[in-house]
Amino acid sequence: MAIVETKGLTKVYGTGETAVTALDAVDLSLDPGEFVAVMGPSGCGKSTLLNLVGGLDTPTSGTVTIDGREISQLSDDEITRLRRERIGFVFQFFNLIPVLSAVENAALPLILDRGGSARAAAKAEEWLERVGLEDRRANRPDQLSGGQQQRVAVARALVTEPALVLADEPTGNLDSKSSEEIATLLRQVSSEWGRAILMVTHDPRIAAHADRIVFMRDGRIVDDTKIAGAESARDAMERVGLL
Amino acid sequence: MSISFTLARRYMAGRKLRTALTTLAIVLGVMLIFGFNGTLPGMMEWMRKSMLASVGEVDLNVQSASSALFDQRVADKVAAVDGVAAATPVLRRNVTLPEKPDYHTTGITVIGIDPVVSPDVRSYPVAEGRMLAASDDDTNARPVAVIPASTAEKMGLAVGDELVVPAASGAMTFEVVGTLDSPVPPATDEVYVSLPLAQDMFAAPGRASAIEAAFEGGADEETVQEAVGDAVGDGYVIGSVTADSTLAAGFEVAGTIFNVLGLFALAMGGFIILNTFRTIVAERRHDIGMLRAIGASRRQILGLFLTESLVQGVLGTGLGLLAGWGFATVTAAGMSELVGDLMRIESFETSFSVSTWVLAITLGMGATVLSAILPAIAASRITPLDAMRPQLGDVYEKAATKRGWVGLALVAIAAGMLLSGNDGLIGLGGLLLLVGMSLGASAAVKPITDFFSRGIELVYRREGALARANLQRNPGRAGVTVSAVMISLALVTGIMTMTAAVVGGYAEYAEKATGTDYLVIPQGLMLSGGMVGAGPEMAEAVRSTEGVGDVATLRYAPAVVGDLTVQVVGIDAEEYAKVASFRYSEGSSDADLAKLADPDMVLANASFRAQTKTAKGDTVEVMTPEGARTFTIAGGGNDYINAKLPTVYVSQEALADLWGVTADVMVLANATEGADKAAVLQSLGATIDGFPSFKLYDALAWQQVQNDLFGQLEIVYYTLAVVLAIPSLLALLNTLAIGVLARTREIGMLRAVGATRRQVKRLVVAESFLLAAVGTAAGLVAGVPLGYVIVRSIGAVGLEFDFVWPTTGLVVTVIVGLLFAVLAAIIPARQAARLDVIRALRYE
Amino acid sequence: MSVRHAILGLLAQQPRHGYELHGAFQAIVGGSLWPLNPAQIYTTLGRLEEAGMVVKTAIRRMGGPDQHIFELTGTGRDELDRWYAEGVHSTHQRDEVFLKIALALADERADAGSIVRVQRATLYRDLHELTTRRNDVQVLAQALLLDKAIMHIEADLRWLEMVEARLHEMRRLPATDIPPPRRGRPPRTAPERGGAQTRQPEENRKGTPTWQS
Ligand SMILES: Nc1ncnc2c1ncn2[C@@H]1O[C@H](COP(=O)(O)OP(=O)(O)O)[C@@H](O)[C@H]1O
Numbered sequence A: 001m002a003i004v005e006t007k008g009l010t011k012v013y014g015t016g017e018t019a020v021t022a023l024d025a026v027d028l029s030l031d032p033g034e035f036v037a038v039m040g041p042s043g044c045g046k047s048t049l050l051n052l053v054g055g056l057d058t059p060t061s062g063t064v065t066i067d068g069r070e071i072s073q074l075s076d077d078e079i080t081r082l083r084r085e086r087i088g089f090v091f092q093f094f095n096l097i098p099v100l101s102a103v104e105n106a107a108l109p110l111i112l113d114r115g116g117s118a119r120a121a122a123k124a125e126e127w128l129e130r131v132g133l134e135d136r137r138a139n140r141p142d143q144l145s146g147g148q149q150q151r152v153a154v155a156r157a158l159v160t161e162p163a164l165v166l167a168d169e170p171t172g173n174l175d176s177k178s179s180e181e182i183a184t185l186l187r188q189v190s191s192e193w194g195r196a197i198l199m200v201t202h203d204p205r206i207a208a209h210a211d212r213i214v215f216m217r218d219g220r221i222v223d224d225t226k227i228a229g230a231e232s233a234r235d236a237m238e239r240v241g242l243l
Numbered sequence B: 001m002s003i004s005f006t007l008a009r010r011y012m013a014g015r016k017l018r019t020a021l022t023t024l025a026i027v028l029g030v031m032l033i034f035g036f037n038g039t040l041p042g043m044m045e046w047m048r049k050s051m052l053a054s055v056g057e058v059d060l061n062v063q064s065a066s067s068a069l070f071d072q073r074v075a076d077k078v079a080a081v082d083g084v085a086a087a088t089p090v091l092r093r094n095v096t097l098p099e100k101p102d103y104h105t106t107g108i109t110v111i112g113i114d115p116v117v118s119p120d121v122r123s124y125p126v127a128e129g130r131m132l133a134a135s136d137d138d139t140n141a142r143p144v145a146v147i148p149a150s151t152a153e154k155m156g157l158a159v160g161d162e163l164v165v166p167a168a169s170g171a172m173t174f175e176v177v178g179t180l181d182s183p184v185p186p187a188t189d190e191v192y193v194s195l196p197l198a199q200d201m202f203a204a205p206g207r208a209s210a211i212e213a214a215f216e217g218g219a220d221e222e223t224v225q226e227a228v229g230d231a232v233g234d235g236y237v238i239g240s241v242t243a244d245s246t247l248a249a250g251f252e253v254a255g256t257i258f259n260v261l262g263l264f265a266l267a268m269g270g271f272i273i274l275n276t277f278r279t280i281v282a283e284r285r286h287d288i289g290m291l292r293a294i295g296a297s298r299r300q301i302l303g304l305f306l307t308e309s310l311v312q313g314v315l316g317t318g319l320g321l322l323a324g325w326g327f328a329t330v331t332a333a334g335m336s337e338l339v340g341d342l343m344r345i346e347s348f349e350t351s352f353s354v355s356t357w358v359l360a361i362t363l364g365m366g367a368t369v370l371s372a373i374l375p376a377i378a379a380s381r382i383t384p385l386d387a388m389r390p391q392l393g394d395v396y397e398k399a400a401t402k403r404g405w406v407g408l409a410l411v412a413i414a415a416g417m418l419l420s421g422n423d424g425l426i427g428l429g430g431l432l433l434l435v436g437m438s439l440g441a442s443a444a445v446k447p448i449t450d451f452f453s454r455g456i457e458l459v460y461r462r463e464g465a466l467a468r469a470n471l472q473r474n475p476g477r478a479g480v481t482v483s484a485v486m487i488s489l490a491l492v493t494g495i496m497t498m499t500a501a502v503v504g505g506y507a508e509y510a511e512k513a514t515g516t517d518y519l520v521i522p523q524g525l526m527l528s529g530g531m532v533g534a535g536p537e538m539a540e541a542v543r544s545t546e547g548v549g550d551v552a553t554l555r556y557a558p559a560v561v562g563d564l565t566v567q568v569v570g571i572d573a574e575e576y577a578k579v580a581s582f583r584y585s586e587g588s589s590d591a592d593l594a595k596l597a598d599p600d601m602v603l604a605n606a607s608f609r610a611q612t613k614t615a616k617g618d619t620v621e622v623m624t625p626e627g628a629r630t631f632t633i634a635g636g637g638n639d640y641i642n643a644k645l646p647t648v649y650v651s652q653e654a655l656a657d658l659w660g661v662t663a664d665v666m667v668l669a670n671a672t673e674g675a676d677k678a679a680v681l682q683s684l685g686a687t688i689d690g691f692p693s694f695k696l697y698d699a700l701a702w703q704q705v706q707n708d709l710f711g712q713l714e715i716v717y718y719t720l721a722v723v724l725a726i727p728s729l730l731a732l733l734n735t736l737a738i739g740v741l742a743r744t745r746e747i748g749m750l751r752a753v754g755a756t757r758r759q760v761k762r763l764v765v766a767e768s769f770l771l772a773a774v775g776t777a778a779g780l781v782a783g784v785p786l787g788y789v790i791v792r793s794i795g796a797v798g799l800e801f802d803f804v805w806p807t808t809g810l811v812v813t814v815i816v817g818l819l820f821a822v823l824a825a826i827i828p829a830r831q832a833a834r835l836d837v838i839r840a841l842r843y844e
Numbered sequence C: 001m002s003v004r005h006a007i008l009g010l011l012a013q014q015p016r017h018g019y020e021l022h023g024a025f026q027a028i029v030g031g032s033l034w035p036l037n038p039a040q041i042y043t044t045l046g047r048l049e050e051a052g053m054v055v056k057t058a059i060r061r062m063g064g065p066d067q068h069i070f071e072l073t074g075t076g077r078d079e080l081d082r083w084y085a086e087g088v089h090s091t092h093q094r095d096e097v098f099l100k101i102a103l104a105l106a107d108e109r110a111d112a113g114s115i116v117r118v119q120r121a122t123l124y125r126d127l128h129e130l131t132t133r134r135n136d137v138q139v140l141a142q143a144l145l146l147d148k149a150i151m152h153i154e155a156d157l158r159w160l161e162m163v164e165a166r167l168h169e170m171r172r173l174p175a176t177d178i179p180p181p182r183r184g185r186p187p188r189t190a191p192e193r194g195g196a197q198t199r200q201p202e203e204n205r206k207g208t209p210t211w212q213s
């Protein structure tokens, strides 16, 4: 069964003359553990799609089903719970609370869930280790590089062991080396730790880490391609003229 | 520790200056409330103790309710009651001693006792010499007195020495025949004389100030006390000794003022906290949105901010309590020092009752948390999506404009009310004006700053323009600050206006009073309780002095109307009209003064009429030592000296009949036409030397004294006004500091593109000046009507003054406003100038 | 293709057997990345020998057939030096995908849009594959080769995006009017990420209705 499924998902901002259809009848589904990249020009509705899937915003029409539960039926508190327990978020900016250390930031969702803070810290440290930041656990965000900050954000997104991770341009703010590291990390999140990922990106090299790419234009999905495990490198080499 | 506390602590620690300023706002209010309420009970307790000590071991004490003198034969009624072993009249009066260097005291209580009966009621342990005896009653013999050993020591007297005490008929010289070991109330020095002698001294023959009685062994105290009450009838207070009511009232008024000051400071603190938290919420918008996205509920966000306000409240209140304790301790020490010279006290104790703790903590915490609630709710409404959006400035702007219109409407309504002439409406109008102007403040920021910044831009063009743009960019925050400054300075202006009116009014009265050439008045200015009067000799002596023409005397007794203690002033209508000028209320004239010949007629001053809600032609029931009497108000008028207290004027015959008072407390005299005034003054001076508790003034000297007095009064008021404005200084400081923090990046950028430290400093100072200018302008506009409201309202309680345009007050207000602008700018300007460019640019 | 020069270069290091040459080549480009047939090596060696650029010496081995060792001659060395000294021209203007699209535009039965999408999917698959390999490769030389491939794919993807955005303009031009593509396109170096691919067409839209710019 799909972990996320949208049906006819539509979002219209504003009314009358100034109405903008940011998302137009989008059908999309993600299998558990699937890594999907969303690409498309600026303003085509990628963030809107992500926000609706994450229950951060409410659709004008259409449905979002997560784990078999349709989220438009849920109250604000229930959606909040769902986000806390089943979804991890990684944003482009403002990911971390500046006054908390790396491990505290990573533990936040558990702490918000009233988890015992010792247990929360232990889990957070475990995840920090997995993202390769065990020696930075006590540092505050301003003492971390952009890439390290995003890794803390990934650790935080995973600490509740969610089924789905939503990432809106997680590398938009990083240099290419750090971007590559984060993309590799996300790849690992999907293949090794089995989380489904829906990631918005502009960067083909980042998108190339995904299993599938969804191309959007003007609020619609125009193409949806599986890119993992299809062709040999030889074919690729030939096509780019190295052979 | 919970995440909320962790976050609150870390966020606050990350913004030390802002946290300190916000904390200070609460500290001030809590300190005043806690400190004063901690001092007041100590003072009251101390006073009560002194009173109790003065009663000593007396079982029962009977006094007239008005503390007026009464017939000493009441003692017989008391003595006749079952269960009373003995009862004796006592005449207790405070006198001001002529200044004599070796006396070390300025006041002494003369206590007239019956040497025969009194020792049955109270013990007089003799230390040296002897106790008074029956033979000492003889008024023709050489007067003798007995004094407590402590008084003897303080005044440097020993048995056999002479003690000069002012009396109605001039000074009286006593021989000290004994000293007593009896405990003396800490406040006073005492001298015991025989009752007839005392009555003679104070021109109160046959009268007593109290009856002291002792119970029979085994008698039930309450039953006896009740029986005594029945025996003496209405108009007497039995048992307890009422504290000296004027002093107690003084303390209570001071207490109220401090509490109001404290509340005001807290309200300002609330303003500051509101300001701070609004900024905090805006600043952490992204953090909040992110928290919401990763699963924090609205309630958790609300909790986060309330926790922070709680931490802030605990911090501020805790420090406030500490500061309050310090304040109380210092005050108590100061008071002990101050009063210790006059009265013998060991020390003032500060005492913090449970209710004081509860009051201070509740108000401190309450003000903090309440002020944080609105911003906290706003924070809980932030959606996760807001985290990713830039701030929406124009929404803010629209709301401010709407509020501006509401404010304008309120100001218009208030103006209508102020002009209505109706006291109630005027009061309400004053309040509405402040509310309206506060609401309108944020909308008015732009046009007013546009106007004022022109001045600054003349001198510093770039800094001025930038400062203006900064303020206009955040009209909400600027509006709150302007409101705080405005309300403070409106109060300053209001108080100044009131001061101008009151001082001006009294000066006018004083001038009228000095239509008289000479005044002979007691050392203390007011006619009050224990003041010694003078017998007819003094007026006679004045009259017979060469060059003196018309002479009028004033006599005084206390009385009670309903719950109100009033003064009864006895005048001779005919004499009085010749010498003094009354300031008649509308509809009254000299003809009404003449009506006092009828003993049932009185004149009433404005304060009396206002507080008893009576008018010319009404009747009032006045409690006299002879029981309740009904008088008709023949007319209304004020004389200068008694204008502050509710006073009725009666004929001197009526005063003698009903109150048994024949002593003069004030003599007014005019020189004969063509007499050499200076010469007359000199000979009058010689005459008055025989009456050491009185002082002689000529018109000029009198006016001088009054002016000095008002000068002091003005200074007190002005100081009060400036103190009132201090919280607004904090508000200003807070806003500037927040502004500097919020624009750290921008300032860094300015520095990077070549702004000098000095220019950055100027920028902040310019902003401060603009804020203060807007606040001050608004404060002046609101303050003058507020002053008008205050003058009207004190007029409504009987102190009629004309509204005077408070020029000095306005100047002082402007100076205070500008001074604050500079003071408030110092710290933030230095901070801004010191910013490390690189770090500032990296600042998020 | 410069297998020729690769052999000259390898022989410049030391004289080698034919199969030794094959192994050395594989070691440089990384095994499966650039597979080379041993037969291809022997054919090339033959041609080089004819041209006098290499000489063959036979070595007798005990108990086995004779083996040939190839050695670089002076002419061979000259040719290698010339190769090092010359630049390599880009060949991207001879592009198959371009031809497909250009022809499909004039062919009623073909769909240029679909060609673009298929091509993009194909490129992304390649990119995915190469990216995955790139993460496993240990030898720096091979990693650099992979990086080059990845960058070229990126550039192709950007070009495709641009083409897709302007397909409708191309449709409006008659097939016969389509002039041959000029040199220098697609761009030789990849522009910065998020750069020209969206902005450029928009600017041109205001100008002449031609898809070349
Ligand atoms: N809150 C909003 N109000 C009005 N329009 C919005 C809002 N959020 C997004 N839009 C519009 O919706 C469209 C899609 O936006 P978005 O999903 O953010 O695009 P992107 O693909 O760049 O993430 C854009 O045209 C944007 O202007």
Ligand SMILES: [Mg+2]
Pocket: A046, A047, A048
């Ligand atoms: Mg977006």
